[in-house]
Amino acid sequence: MDLSLIIMQLLSGIALGAVLVITALGLTIVFGMLGVVNFAHGALFMIGAYAGLYLASLTGSFWWGLLLAPILIGAFGMLIEFVLIRRLYGRSIDDPLLLTFGLSYILVEGVRIVFGSDGIPFPTPPQLIGVLDLGIGFFPRYRLFVIMLVAVVLLVLWLTLEKTRVGLIVRAGARDPTIMQVLGVDIGRVWLAIFGLGVGLAALGGVLAGPMRSVNPEMGSLVLAEAFVVTVIGGLGSIVGAVVAGLMVGISISMVALFAPEMATIVMFALMAVVLLIRPQGLFGVRGRTA
Amino acid sequence: MTGPSSGEAVAKPASSGLAWLLDHRVLLSIAVLAVLPWLLPSKALAVNVLIYGVVVMGYNLLFGYTGLLSFGQAAFFGSGAYFTGIAIGRYGVPWFAAVPIAVLLSTCLAAAIGIVSTRTRGIYFSMVTLALAQLVYYVALQAASFTGGENGLRGFTVDRINLFGLQVNFLDPINKYYVLMAFAALAMWFQSRILNSPFGAVIEAVRENEQRARACGYDVERSKLVVFMLSGAISSLGGCMLALHLSIVPLDILHYQTSGMIVMMVLLGGARSFFGPFVGAASFLILEDVISLWTPHWQIFVGAIFVLFVLFLPKGIWGTLLDALDSGKARR
Amino acid sequence: MAETALLEIEDLHAWYGASHILHGIALHVNEGEVVALVGRNGAGKTTTLRAMMGLMPKATGRVSFAGRELLPLRAHQRFHLGLAYVPEERRIVPGLSVRENLRLGLVAAGSEIEERAAIDEIAETFPRLKERLDQEGVTLSGGEQQMLAIARALIAKPKMILLDEPSEGIMPVLVEEMGVLFRRLRDEGKTLLLVEQNVEWALRLADRAVIMDQGEVVHQSSAAALLADKDIQERYCAV
Amino acid sequence: ADETIRIGFPTPLTGPFAAEARDQVKCAELAVKLVNDKGGIAGRKVELLVRDDKLNAGEAATRTLELIEKDKVHAVVGALSSAVQLAVNEVTRARGVIYVSISQSDTINEAKDFSKYTFHEALNPHMTTSAVARQTLKKGMKVAHLVADYAYGHEMLRGFKRAQAAIGADNVGEILHPFGAADYSTFMPRLMSMRPDVLCISNFGRDQANAIKQAVDFGVKQQMKIVVPVILHNQRLAVGPDVFEGVVGGANYYWGLETQSKSASSFNTAFKAANGGAIPTDYGAYGYSGVGSLLAAMQAAGGTDTDKVVDALEKLQYDLTKGPQHYRKCDHQSVQSVLVLESKKKSAMAGENDLFAILANDAGSDDMLRSCSELGHAT
Amino acid sequence: MTGELLRAEGIGKRFGGFVALEGITVSFAAGQLTSIIGPNGAGKSTFFNILSGALTPTSGKLHFKGRELNGLPQHRFVHQGISRSYQITNIFPDLSVHENVRVAAQALIVSYDIWRNRARMVELDARADAALDAVGLLARRSGLAKFLSHGQQRALEIAVALVSEPELLLLDEPTAGMGPEETKDMVALLERLADKRTVLLVEHKMKMVLGLSKRVVVLHHGRLLADGAPDEIRSNPEVRRVYLGQSEGYG
Numbered sequence A: 001m002d003l004s005l006i007i008m009q010l011l012s013g014i015a016l017g018a019v020l021v022i023t024a025l026g027l028t029i030v031f032g033m034l035g036v037v038n039f040a041h042g043a044l045f046m047i048g049a050y051a052g053l054y055l056a057s058l059t060g061s062f063w064w065g066l067l068l069a070p071i072l073i074g075a076f077g078m079l080i081e082f083v084l085i086r087r088l089y090g091r092s093i094d095d096p097l098l099l100t101f102g103l104s105y106i107l108v109e110g111v112r113i114v115f116g117s118d119g120i121p122f123p124t125p126p127q128l129i130g131v132l133d134l135g136i137g138f139f140p141r142y143r144l145f146v147i148m149l150v151a152v153v154l155l156v157l158w159l160t161l162e163k164t165r166v167g168l169i170v171r172a173g174a175r176d177p178t179i180m181q182v183l184g185v186d187i188g189r190v191w192l193a194i195f196g197l198g199v200g201l202a203a204l205g206g207v208l209a210g211p212m213r214s215v216n217p218e219m220g221s222l223v224l225a226e227a228f229v230v231t232v233i234g235g236l237g238s239i240v241g242a243v244v245a246g247l248m249v250g251i252s253i254s255m256v257a258l259f260a261p262e263m264a265t266i267v268m269f270a271l272m273a274v275v276l277l278i279r280p281q282g283l284f285g286v287r288g289r290t291a
Numbered sequence B: 001m002t003g004p005s006s007g008e009a010v011a012k013p014a015s016s017g018l019a020w021l022l023d024h025r026v027l028l029s030i031a032v033l034a035v036l037p038w039l040l041p042s043k044a045l046a047v048n049v050l051i052y053g054v055v056v057m058g059y060n061l062l063f064g065y066t067g068l069l070s071f072g073q074a075a076f077f078g079s080g081a082y083f084t085g086i087a088i089g090r091y092g093v094p095w096f097a098a099v100p101i102a103v104l105l106s107t108c109l110a111a112a113i114g115i116v117s118t119r120t121r122g123i124y125f126s127m128v129t130l131a132l133a134q135l136v137y138y139v140a141l142q143a144a145s146f147t148g149g150e151n152g153l154r155g156f157t158v159d160r161i162n163l164f165g166l167q168v169n170f171l172d173p174i175n176k177y178y179v180l181m182a183f184a185a186l187a188m189w190f191q192s193r194i195l196n197s198p199f200g201a202v203i204e205a206v207r208e209n210e211q212r213a214r215a216c217g218y219d220v221e222r223s224k225l226v227v228f229m230l231s232g233a234i235s236s237l238g239g240c241m242l243a244l245h246l247s248i249v250p251l252d253i254l255h256y257q258t259s260g261m262i263v264m265m266v267l268l269g270g271a272r273s274f275f276g277p278f279v280g281a282a283s284f285l286i287l288e289d290v291i292s293l294w295t296p297h298w299q300i301f302v303g304a305i306f307v308l309f310v311l312f313l314p315k316g317i318w319g320t321l322l323d324a325l326d327s328g329k330a331r332r
Numbered sequence C: 001m002a003e004t005a006l007l008e009i010e011d012l013h014a015w016y017g018a019s020h021i022l023h024g025i026a027l028h029v030n031e032g033e034v035v036a037l038v039g040r041n042g043a044g045k046t047t048t049l050r051a052m053m054g055l056m057p058k059a060t061g062r063v064s065f066a067g068r069e070l071l072p073l074r075a076h077q078r079f080h081l082g083l084a085y086v087p088e089e090r091r092i093v094p095g096l097s098v099r100e101n102l103r104l105g106l107v108a109a110g111s112e113i114e115e116r117a118a119i120d121e122i123a124e125t126f127p128r129l130k131e132r133l134d135q136e137g138v139t140l141s142g143g144e145q146q147m148l149a150i151a152r153a154l155i156a157k158p159k160m161i162l163l164d165e166p167s168e169g170i171m172p173v174l175v176e177e178m179g180v181l182f183r184r185l186r187d188e189g190k191t192l193l194l195v196e197q198n199v200e201w202a203l204r205l206a207d208r209a210v211i212m213d214q215g216e217v218v219h220q221s222s223a224a225a226l227l228a229d230k231d232i233q234e235r236y237c238a239v
Numbered sequence D: 001a002d003e004t005i006r007i008g009f010p011t012p013l014t015g016p017f018a019a020e021a022r023d024q025v026k027c028a029e030l031a032v033k034l035v036n037d038k039g040g041i042a043g044r045k046v047e048l049l050v051r052d053d054k055l056n057a058g059e060a061a062t063r064t065l066e067l068i069e070k071d072k073v074h075a076v077v078g079a080l081s082s083a084v085q086l087a088v089n090e091v092t093r094a095r096g097v098i099y100v101s102i103s104q105s106d107t108i109n110e111a112k113d114f115s116k117y118t119f120h121e122a123l124n125p126h127m128t129t130s131a132v133a134r135q136t137l138k139k140g141m142k143v144a145h146l147v148a149d150y151a152y153g154h155e156m157l158r159g160f161k162r163a164q165a166a167i168g169a170d171n172v173g174e175i176l177h178p179f180g181a182a183d184y185s186t187f188m189p190r191l192m193s194m195r196p197d198v199l200c201i202s203n204f205g206r207d208q209a210n211a212i213k214q215a216v217d218f219g220v221k222q223q224m225k226i227v228v229p230v231i232l233h234n235q236r237l238a239v240g241p242d243v244f245e246g247v248v249g250g251a252n253y254y255w256g257l258e259t260q261s262k263s264a265s266s267f268n269t270a271f272k273a274a275n276g277g278a279i280p281t282d283y284g285a286y287g288y289s290g291v292g293s294l295l296a297a298m299q300a301a302g303g304t305d306t307d308k309v310v311d312a313l314e315k316l317q318y319d320l321t322k323g324p325q326h327y328r329k330c331d332h333q334s335v336q337s338v339l340v341l342e343s344k345k346k347s348a349m350a351g352e353n354d355l356f357a358i359l360a361n362d363a364g365s366d367d368m369l370r371s372c373s374e375l376g377h378a379t
Numbered sequence E: 001m002t003g004e005l006l007r008a009e010g011i012g013k014r015f016g017g018f019v020a021l022e023g024i025t026v027s028f029a030a031g032q033l034t035s036i037i038g039p040n041g042a043g044k045s046t047f048f049n050i051l052s053g054a055l056t057p058t059s060g061k062l063h064f065k066g067r068e069l070n071g072l073p074q075h076r077f078v079h080q081g082i083s084r085s086y087q088i089t090n091i092f093p094d095l096s097v098h099e100n101v102r103v104a105a106q107a108l109i110v111s112y113d114i115w116r117n118r119a120r121m122v123e124l125d126a127r128a129d130a131a132l133d134a135v136g137l138l139a140r141r142s143g144l145a146k147f148l149s150h151g152q153q154r155a156l157e158i159a160v161a162l163v164s165e166p167e168l169l170l171l172d173e174p175t176a177g178m179g180p181e182e183t184k185d186m187v188a189l190l191e192r193l194a195d196k197r198t199v200l201l202v203e204h205k206m207k208m209v210l211g212l213s214k215r216v217v218v219l220h221h222g223r224l225l226a227d228g229a230p231d232e233i234r235s236n237p238e239v240r241r242v243y244l245g246q247s248e249g250y251g
């Protein structure tokens, strides 16, 4: 087993991790800031892929799909928040979880009705077809693009949430909406924005994953489990945690694939079990804030 | 789930009709179950109501009464079924011995998962149970020589059983139903015992306020672990029933979607109500049965009903019904 | 009354679910006045404040503040009219530092107030907080949390402040200082509605007093008169 | 009696194989209709009772129980996945009900799961891999495997390795991937570093589509040929012609066979007539031949008497879609031809249904199968 | 004076770099009411948290009835005979007022028994009602705890601590949030309690503290500032400066 193989493997792990990070991020933001565990996240990821595909074929360009699908589905997410989730704040934390669980059934079946239950091909954008010779091996251009795009999105997101007043409102609003209202914040708008952002990120993940996998109604359910594992390892609500854990999971899967490939799925769960045994609140989670 | 449960926990002196009903909840529940096969469209469905009723009831102990939202109950449902099947098929254990063995082993599994998961709180608990249960799923998938892997466990058909010297044809749906009902009755009696016991009070205290429970002198971690094991034990009994009923153990039984279904059923019936799990299991299964005959898109209806329940009937069918009966009377 | 009433409540009713808590409250607070609202536990004092802030699930009647009708407004809009509230349960936001909790008092006020300067200023008033700016808010001692809650309400310089038992858990020297602070605020033209169980202290501070019982106003008069009333003394002040 | 003949048909109407299932239902209904049009069986009408098994073995077992206990069906045909088929088999076997399975599996033929009442109409992994290997492998070629880590994948791998050994091709490595994985990128660097001439991807459904797609993304096709044991009509549709171009795999049926086979052409014609001109798919054809062979046996037995029908099935010679077939006596496996197909380049496609080129249509014979004794049957 | 009940030896507690308590050595005799006062943030609640096992001290030892308590988990403290009320209300919101107290009473008797019928344990009902009566909440016994007003919840908090009949009762600002009348009742209750058991009381209401206690301990910046009879404390200039101020405390 030579070094170049290990480096290539590492790179595939990072690309895998990048998609995980972007989806887990949406989940963690919505949880951290609204206290909502969004079980429909996977379904929205899937819908994002369909929307991306549909918009790309409508406009004739993948790039429009990439840009518009997250916005459109994000807006749809706001609608979900406004019509359904909003009624549940202040009830037990389980309620939104259960509601979105039911919602995911509706969304998946809805897509089956509209687009059929078969997979649909999602062509790679022509500019990114093929592989790039890295000297030590070939790597798909598209995956390199995904890595870079995710890095940019992360940076922007982090700057807004940690460095601005908006970020403070958002973090506090999650924990105590009542006091935020008393302090003059229209918390409803904050909720809308956060949920929209989370869902938009899910959709972005979906569009990005589209050209790597075939698009089908079930593609979200697997992603959901992975995203959960990543968020839990990273610490629910922690953005840095999601990033670190996403890459960690991607790379471990990839490295395990080298030695015991059939264990690739289990390794994720095993990693989680180990992390939680050592730190029950996740790597970057804050103790006692879990419910 | 949320809000007070009215009149479900400790029965007060039988001053009202409702209180009388609650005092005799086990007997009444059994009476309802006894006529069930004659009310439902098929016997197989009735048996499923029994099985899922027991599984969900066990889960209700954890989720409804203790407030621990686990997404891993499928692990115990499945382990009960697998252990029963393996004991009978591989080791030739007679069925009546296989069931307690399976429950015992499943309780051990629950202890193992519980030790890790009850250390965590809130949503972490949900996620950890989900992940650990998935781990069980993958282990079952990999250990194909024991479990049959993806193909499921087979080869342990119980077709005749000896009931106190009486040879009974277990393939006959009615016989099967009443034999399995005895198990369900046992589970109900056990659950009722737990709820009425001093430990039932501890469970409530832990649900309401862990820190306070600790300051009152309860070992919260240990109590949660015990509940987790009791809940796993009851749910695993449902698994044993499934194995006896179907003569196969499908791998999907361990999948997290089974856990999801269990959660749905408890919600539909009414968390933290005694008979709710059976109502939930019955309504879910009937609904699925009826709608899936009518349209292949049954999931959209199941999803919608689920959403509507969370929004408007968070106490489920049975819980809401009990509330309606109880309204006007002083809450306990 | 010579002055104009800044806050005027008429026939205020409020409910928690089916239980009817307030039965037609009527009271007013004039601009620049300190009014003490006192009464037994469970009398409905907190409920009155919550109704004013828009935190009750159901409230009817008329509440006008600076000429605006409050009840149709949502809670955050009431803040923007210049109404601040210190809740009895303090509501320090978990996961945020003391400094961040203070910043929360400013987030909605827009950019008019310079954050750093405002925090410095308030930290002068509450030196205890100044030492602990970077600690997580909820790990403060009970009294410190109370100060933080008050500081957070004051930082955006509201017109009127609703205080729910501000002296609870505060040590005697500081209660005195708080009294001085409140008087200073009044002198600066702020209006205070003070719910208190430390009745004697509240009456010394206040211009007027309102007594509530079982969701109704049972007595209103000048604070001095109340303080002089033997019967009232007997019932509300002695320990 | 002139009671209708009821045939239970569990199939996954919901879930990832819903499209295949719907094709199966259409084809099964076609088979029933053709018989009813000719007056039924011994004057009795035939009725197909379709039930959604949700691709879940437990659900399938329950539905089958209902079909037997409540609907009193005379026989059961169907199931698409191996696990579901085995579950149905377990229920029918215990109750002595005839079951014609149309799911690919090696297990159901083995003595352990065998039942006198069970017939296997579908291909099995052993047959498909040997046919595909014969077409694609040559002596001295280097072969690598990417295999789904569960029974189906293991069976395919076993078949390939056996064929490979017979041909004299070299095995350079095998990678087991988790069943149902969404990402295969992590296996690619290692596969490429093995430098094989042929890559056999042994998995099913979405796994096949995703694995091929990602292999192509990594430039695998420039270095090696991709071969699959069963090339799936719907997965080819799901990822498009460019990805599948040049991939070779086995199949039970392809509509293009009509130019070579009379029965294929008449099956196509009947299907098109009943379904607005649509073509039948590979999995659809199983529905037709499964129900068709059962009805033919019932015809021969003159009714639904279980033992007589079993007897008739064992003796039956049928040709419904692609040439002569019969059930082997010892394990009830249908002896049939295997098609080897190659996915066409986009530019070479004559129409949207013109997906594959037929490389071979090996006539069925007993020696394509594992021997009866190998399967554990007394001979 | 009866024998020593509790002895703290060099107790210290740090939170990260912050020293909340340092070198607290103090002992309490059985059957006495002692008040612990001190400025906000002095470390009183932290000290209570250590005495009740909710926090483990960073240094020092606790001896209770001659036994060392270090290392015991929190729930064992109650079984040793130490019970506490919280400064910030901490009850079971969705249980009835009665059950709040009843479940606390049960803790000392049985936890894991699943064979007995809890409804038959009538002695618990009697004890719970007695405790509720003592704090004046008997009339609201069957309502849910969360429907009580703030002051009423404070009273419930005390009933919950009281019902386990501890040898050592730790009360952290029991009358905070209570009205004058309720406070009067509470003082009467405390007087009765002090006859029977050892009580440690944290309070800021000085009249009450000085009137009730036999002994007052003053904490300041995590250290012991003074310890003595109420009169000594009242006239201690240091205590006046950091804590009492001019008014000598309201309340």
Ligand SMILES: Nc1ncnc2c1ncn2[C@@H]1O[C@H](COP(=O)(O)OP(=O)(O)OP(=O)(O)O)[C@@H](O)[C@H]1O
Pocket (backbone or CB within 6 Å): C016, C019, C021, C039, C040, C041, C042, C043, C044, C045, C046, C047, C048, C088, E146, E147, E148, E149, E150, E151, E152, E177, E179
């Ligand atoms: N969430 C609630 N649901 C139902 N009833 C409530 C709720 N909160 C308070 N109450 C009831 O409303 C009445 C008034 O409560 P409120 O909190 O306004 O009293 P208060 O005067 O502030 O008392 P305190 O001095 O104890 O804080 C009380 O009888 C209380 O039991």
Ligand SMILES: Nc1ncnc2c1ncn2[C@@H]1O[C@H](COP(=O)(O)OP(=O)(O)OP(=O)(O)O)[C@@H](O)[C@H]1O
Pocket (backbone or CB within 6 Å): C132, C135, C139, C140, C141, C142, C143, C144, C169, E015, E016, E018, E020, E038, E039, E040, E041, E042, E043, E044, E045, E046, E047, E087
């Ligand atoms: N978890 C923690 N992390 C950091 N500092 C803490 C933590 N808990 C308490 N403190 C600090 O320790 C000091 C002592 O707190 P404690 O609650 O014991 O005070 P107290 O004497 O009870 O005050 P009060 O009269 O206001 O209730 C306070 O300054 C507080 O901020």
Ligand SMILES: [Mg+2]
Pocket (backbone or CB within 6 Å): C045, C046, C047, C088, C164, E149, E150, E151
């Ligand atoms: Mg109040």
Ligand SMILES: [Mg+2]
Pocket (backbone or CB within 6 Å): C141, C142, C143, E044, E045, E046, E087, E172
């Ligand atoms: Mg304190």
